[in-house]
Amino acid sequence: MKFTHLALSLAGACILLLNACSNSPGAGGRATITGKLKAEDYTNNCTTLNGEYFAADEDVYIIYGDEPSYGDRVRTGPDGTFMFRYLRKGTYKVYAYSDDCSALSGTRAVIATVEITERKQEADAGIITVIR
Numbered sequence: 001m002k003f004t005h006l007a008l009s010l011a012g013a014c015i016l017l018l019n020a021c022s023n024s025p026g027a028g029g030r031a032t033i034t035g036k037l038k039a040e041d042y043t044n045n046c047t048t049l050n051g052e053y054f055a056a057d058e059d060v061y062i063i064y065g066d067e068p069s070y071g072d073r074v075r076t077g078p079d080g081t082f083m084f085r086y087l088r089k090g091t092y093k094v095y096a097y098s099d100d101c102s103a104l105s106g107t108r109a110v111i112a113t114v115e116i117t118e119r120k121q122e123a124d125a126g127i128i129t130v131i132r
Contacts, residue, residue, distance in 0.1 A: 025065035025090025027072070031116045033062070033087060035125030036080045037096055039132045046101035046131065054080025055130070063093040070095075082125075089116050098130035 039055040042048065060082040061070040076082045084094070092114045100108040112125040 023088065023090075025092055025116075026088055027064075027086050029086055029088030029116075030119050031087045031089070031121040031123065033084045033092060033094060033114050033116070033123045033125055035060075035082055035094060035112065036127045037076045037082060038080060038127050038129045040129060041132050042099075042101075046099075055132075056080060058096060058130075060094060060096045060128070063095070065090050065092070087116055089119065091115050094125045094128070096128050096130050099132060101131075 037055045037058050037060060038052060039058075040052045041050040043050065055076055056078045058076045058080075059073055060076060061073050062084050063069070064071040072084060074082050074084060082094075084092075093111050094114055095109040095111040097107050098110045100106060110128050110130050112128055114123045114125050116123050
């Protein structure tokens with residue numbers, strides 16, 4: 001009786017551990033995604049470009065795999081650089097919000113898709129350009 005109970009408990013613990021060791025995209029790995037956020041400054045009616053610069057202290061978000069919402073958010077550094085650390089293999093969507101003269105809401109997400117294929121990969125999301 002005790003042996004059966006112990007065996008069932010061990011089997012249940014193993015199943016829980018195997019399910020917890022997920023290989024899906026997300027935090028818990030050793031890979032990194034970096035990039036830069038560039039802003040284009042337009043007039044109110046979006047017809048004239050006043051200038052462009054790397055955007056400091058702006059929010060950048062990441063979606064892990066097929067999740068419906070973002071999994072993490074970071075702020076850009078003084079030179080517009082952002083970094084998401086400790087990621088596992090998988091596909092990620094990195095995005096920032098931009099003004100959008102054609103949208104009713106006035107904003108839209110500018111998205112870069114990044115694939116991490118190696119455990120210690122340093123992936124580059126490139127330059128994400130937003131309108132301000």
